[in-house]
Amino acid sequence: MTSITWGVDTIILLILSGLTKASLLFIVAAGLSLVFGVLRIINLAHGSFYMIGAFIAASIVTRNPEGPSFWFAIAIAPFIVAIFGWIIELAVLRRIYRSEHIVQLLATYALILILGDVVRMIWGAEYISISFPQPLTKPVSIMDSYFPSYNLFVIAWAPLIALFLWWFVYKTGIGCLVRAAVSDAEMLDALGINIQRIFSIVFTIGAFLAALGGIIVSPMGSIGLGMDLEILIEAFVVAVIGGLGSFAGALLGSVIIGLMHSFGITIAPRMAMAFIFLAMVTVLIIRPWGIFGEKER
Amino acid sequence: MIYRFGIILLILILLFIPVFATPYMILLLTELVLLSLFSTSYNLIFGYGGMVSFGHAAYFGLGAYTLAIAVKKYGLSPFVGLILAPLIGGIFALIIGWFCVRTVRLYFALLTLAFSQLFYTIVFQWYDFTGGSDGIHGIVRPEVLSPSLNFYYFSLGIVIICMVFLWRIIESPFGWSLRAIRENVERAQFLGINDRLYRLIAFILSGCFAAVAGALYTFFQRWASPDLLFWTTSAEPVLMCILGGMFNFFGPAVGTMLFIFLRQVITDYTLYWPFVLGMILLFLVLFIPQGITGFVGDILRKITKNYSGGVKNAS
Amino acid sequence: MLLETRKLRKAFGGVVAVNDIDFELKEGEIRAIIGPNGAGKTTFFNLITGYHTPDAGRIIFNGVDITALPPYRVSMMGITRAFQIINIFPRLKVIESVQLALLARRRITLNMFSSAKKMLVHDAMRILEIVGLKEYADFPSSNLSHGDQRILELALALAGEGKLLLLDEPTAGMSPWERVKITGLIRKIRDEMGITILFSEHDMDVVFGISERITVFHMGTIIADGKPEDVKGNREVRMVYLGERGRAGSN
Numbered sequence: 001m002t003s004i005t006w007g008v009d010t011i012i013l014l015i016l017s018g019l020t021k022a023s024l025l026f027i028v029a030a031g032l033s034l035v036f037g038v039l040r041i042i043n044l045a046h047g048s049f050y051m052i053g054a055f056i057a058a059s060i061v062t063r064n065p066e067g068p069s070f071w072f073a074i075a076i077a078p079f080i081v082a083i084f085g086w087i088i089e090l091a092v093l094r095r096i097y098r099s100e101h102i103v104q105l106l107a108t109y110a111l112i113l114i115l116g117d118v119v120r121m122i123w124g125a126e127y128i129s130i131s132f133p134q135p136l137t138k139p140v141s142i143m144d145s146y147f148p149s150y151n152l153f154v155i156a157w158a159p160l161i162a163l164f165l166w167w168f169v170y171k172t173g174i175g176c177l178v179r180a181a182v183s184d185a186e187m188l189d190a191l192g193i194n195i196q197r198i199f200s201i202v203f204t205i206g207a208f209l210a211a212l213g214g215i216i217v218s219p220m221g222s223i224g225l226g227m228d229l230e231i232l233i234e235a236f237v238v239a240v241i242g243g244l245g246s247f248a249g250a251l252l253g254s255v256i257i258g259l260m261h262s263f264g265i266t267i268a269p270r271m272a273m274a275f276i277f278l279a280m281v282t283v284l285i286i287r288p289w290g291i292f293g294e295k296e297r
Numbered sequence: 298m299i300y301r302f303g304i305i306l307l308i309l310i311l312l313f314i315p316v317f318a319t320p321y322m323i324l325l326l327t328e329l330v331l332l333s334l335f336s337t338s339y340n341l342i343f344g345y346g347g348m349v350s351f352g353h354a355a356y357f358g359l360g361a362y363t364l365a366i367a368v369k370k371y372g373l374s375p376f377v378g379l380i381l382a383p384l385i386g387g388i389f390a391l392i393i394g395w396f397c398v399r400t401v402r403l404y405f406a407l408l409t410l411a412f413s414q415l416f417y418t419i420v421f422q423w424y425d426f427t428g429g430s431d432g433i434h435g436i437v438r439p440e441v442l443s444p445s446l447n448f449y450y451f452s453l454g455i456v457i458i459c460m461v462f463l464w465r466i467i468e469s470p471f472g473w474s475l476r477a478i479r480e481n482v483e484r485a486q487f488l489g490i491n492d493r494l495y496r497l498i499a500f501i502l503s504g505c506f507a508a509v510a511g512a513l514y515t516f517f518q519r520w521a522s523p524d525l526l527f528w529t530t531s532a533e534p535v536l537m538c539i540l541g542g543m544f545n546f547f548g549p550a551v552g553t554m555l556f557i558f559l560r561q562v563i564t565d566y567t568l569y570w571p572f573v574l575g576m577i578l579l580f581l582v583l584f585i586p587q588g589i590t591g592f593v594g595d596i597l598r599k600i601t602k603n604y605s606g607g608v609k610n611a612s
Numbered sequence: 613m614l615l616e617t618r619k620l621r622k623a624f625g626g627v628v629a630v631n632d633i634d635f636e637l638k639e640g641e642i643r644a645i646i647g648p649n650g651a652g653k654t655t656f657f658n659l660i661t662g663y664h665t666p667d668a669g670r671i672i673f674n675g676v677d678i679t680a681l682p683p684y685r686v687s688m689m690g691i692t693r694a695f696q697i698i699n700i701f702p703r704l705k706v707i708e709s710v711q712l713a714l715l716a717r718r719r720i721t722l723n724m725f726s727s728a729k730k731m732l733v734h735d736a737m738r739i740l741e742i743v744g745l746k747e748y749a750d751f752p753s754s755n756l757s758h759g760d761q762r763i764l765e766l767a768l769a770l771a772g773e774g775k776l777l778l779l780d781e782p783t784a785g786m787s788p789w790e791r792v793k794i795t796g797l798i799r800k801i802r803d804e805m806g807i808t809i810l811f812s813e814h815d816m817d818v819v820f821g822i823s824e825r826i827t828v829f830h831m832g833t834i835i836a837d838g839k840p841e842d843v844k845g846n847r848e849v850r851m852v853y854l855g856e857r858g859r860a861g862s863n
Contacts, residue, residue, distance in 0.1 A: 042403075095583055101403050102349045106539060106582045109532055113575030121569060229529070233414060240407060270422040277415035284411055285396050288404040470728045473704075473712050474721040480701035486683045487661070487693055488716040488772065495721075544703070 009143035014262045020151040022258025023158035024217055029238040029250040031209030037245030038182055038202045041104050045111035046210050047232030053081050053211030054218045058128040070133030078211045085207025089200050127224040165247055237280045243293025327449045329557050331514050334456045336549035338506035339534035344543030346499045347479030351406045351531050352413030356386040358526030360508025365433040365521035379512050386508025387501050394500035398493050417526040432522030452513055459506055475499050542591040614639040614808055620669035629655040631832035642802050644819045645812045647829030653812040657778050661693050662686040692772030694765040696780030702754035710736040713771030743767045759790040779811035783818050795822050
């Protein structure tokens with residue numbers, strides 16, 4: 001047990017840092033869940049999109065460290081990766097929609113290998129660090145302590161994305177088709193609606209979200225190879241606990257894991273991660289489809 | 298028949314190849330032999346049992362650490378470690394399997410993955426007992442097994458014995474029942490087969506043999522590291538079974554051989570072995586899902602037309 | 613009485629599929645269960661074999677209460693079933709499937725040491741001979757024609773060495789010649805092996821051809837039960853059937 005002084009401000013800080021992590025996890029896990037919910041595919045390469053987004057942002061920023069490069073990156077890079085995701089959907093995923101889960105897992109695992117090495121080819125194996133972007137470089141003071149203002153920015157993203165997704169799924173025409181596709185894709189197909197395009201759009205949004213997560217996280221730590229696997233596992237845990245295919249689940253799951261992480265690392269640093277996986281195991285045993293998920297079949 | 302001849306030929310090759318091989322090749326061969334056991338043990342539940350586990354590295358790693366800890370921490374003989382490994386592997390497989398066989402398909406895969414990550418994390422963090430991220434180093438081999446050549450024959454011997462056991466299990470009534478469960482669970486149940494029990498038994502056996510492979514591997518490499526339990530290690534036997542063909546006893550071994558061969562050849566030319574591996578895997582998964590042995594088998598069948606039972610009854 | 617059900621009941625959601633059914637079957641009978649689609653025949657079979665648990669009521673087989681037993685226990689008790697949907701083992705050879713069924717029946721399937729290939733071949737071949745599939749012994753099951761797969765189904769059920777054989781629409785999707793083959797086979801099984809046969813069917817020629825007694829289901833209850841000629845003349849049965857499309861029985 002580390003000796004920390006447990007004041008109110010410590011707790012608030014831990015909660016805030018937990019929420020920061022939760023926000024990141026939500027953005028990524030929501031994408032993973034979305035793709036699974038609609039396409040019924042577990043895209044293992046989701047983490048790869050995250051990593052690619054981070055590296056692209058890093059490149060843009062390191063090219064022009066002064067100036068608003070980061071904001072430029074966050075505006076442009078997700079779209080670049082989204083287009084890339086679309087290409088992947090076309091080339092690979094389309095062929096495996098009707099395949100067994102094992103085939104999908106192996107194919108997307110192959111993508112991890114391929115994309116991971118592509119990143120290595122382009123950016124090398126070094127770690128890259130970029131700093132907080134301009135207006136958010138100074139920490140804010142909360143009670144007696146300091147908390148990075150950038151992290152508050154990160155936290156703000158989660159409700160934004162949640163709102164966007166809610167709007168998209170429930171308020172747009174495409175979203176309506178997506179919801180229909182989730183309940184009965186074959187029926188929609190029979191009605192003459194282009195399922196293929198819906199799937200492409202959804203997958204592209206998923207890639208977009210993953211990349212967005214990667215870009216947002218880029219100033220917070222070092223960017224390097226292995227990011228893809230790290231986030232994949234974490235997003236997985238979140239999505240499984242919350243329920244694959246559910247946004248509410250992704251939200252709840254990410255908050256749970258985010259807080260477990262920040263409190264866990266402080267209270268019992270060596271056991272924190274183990275507890276998180278224990279949580280995943282428990283959920284899979286007791287309620288495999290997650291808190292908000294639905295039974296498959 | 299051809300099959301038996303092929304096996305004898307293979308064993309002869311494995312026995313005599315070291316005579317012509319460079320020391321490096323002997324190391325590769327040892328790795329090949331050990332990983333073949335790993336992937337064949339996996340195929341018991343994968344190809345024959347129809348269970349897609351993404352956490353098989355757990356047993357490999359547990360076997361490895363059993364030997365490492367037995368030797369370094371408790372000063373036991375590595376041979377004791379080798380005997381303990383399948384026991385430990387089996388116990389954990391029993392516990393994990395008990396939960397896992399109650400789930401199906403996707404959730405089975407996820408649960409096996411979650412368990413193996415859990416164990417990875419525990420091994421990674423438990424510095425005092427497992428050496429944490431550093432792993433355990435400096436496992437000493439007894440003098441007689443120090444030279445690579447000797448160790449190769451030692452491994453080969455143990456692996457062959459294990460393979461014989463696996464073969465007998467697969468060709469036994471139990472093995473047939475497992476296949477039936479894979480083909481049609483409901484029907485197998487109606488025949489009176491308690492599928493959960495059989496799956497659990499297969500899971501445990503598979504874990505035991507994987508643990509032996511892991512223990513030998515650590516004995517071979519002289520260290521154990523948490524990576525052995527990471528999920529990417531779990532992906533390797535899956536890959537090798539798919540590569541070589543999962544409906545054939547020697548498929549995984551063939552796949553392992555191809556995998557190692559490709560890895561050697563390609564890393565000589567380029568740094569980007571994962572890229573090439575990924576491309577090959579993608580190609581296989583999309584176009585040749587039955588693996589190399591399945592593919593070759595199909596071709597052989599078409600050529601020889603010796604295949605009894607290829608004609609559809611027209612009544 | 614070989615098989616009895618007392619006030620057997622099963623509902624799915626709001627729909628009562630099997631509604632307080634009292635049913636009796638004597639040993640050695642060839643009994644047909646008929647009724648329009650959705651009458652509850654399949655659910656009834658599923659309840660007997662343990663695939664579903666009844667909401668109420670009891671099932672008694674050979675004097676033993678088997679109501680809550682899971683499928684594999686029910687089959688051990690002596691009830692075997694051949695399915696409506698082809699339910700075989702695609703990649704296993706024909707002979708292997710039958711051997712396996714026999715091994716399972718004799719409770720040898722936990723044996724991990726002997727070579728299964730050589731076990732019970734004689735008995736397996738005998739069954740294949742009875743059903744007429746002997747020439748296809750080494751074929752992968754998926755290679756058989758539809759009709760022959762149904763017969764393999766039957767062979768697997770026979771290998772269960774049960775006292776009671778349940779058949780789900782045994783002639784569904786078969787050509788007239790195959791239908792003749794199967795009905796002859798059903799009679800042969802009862803006569804030569806002493807197995808009681810309970811089957812559900814839509815084809816009235818088959819039903820009136822071989823069954824010795826007919827039970828008519830409608831909306832989860834039994835509306836008639838008796839010898840074929842009695843059932844044919846039964847007014848309620850005629851109303852139910854003449855009001856339906858499909859293969860209504862002839863007059």
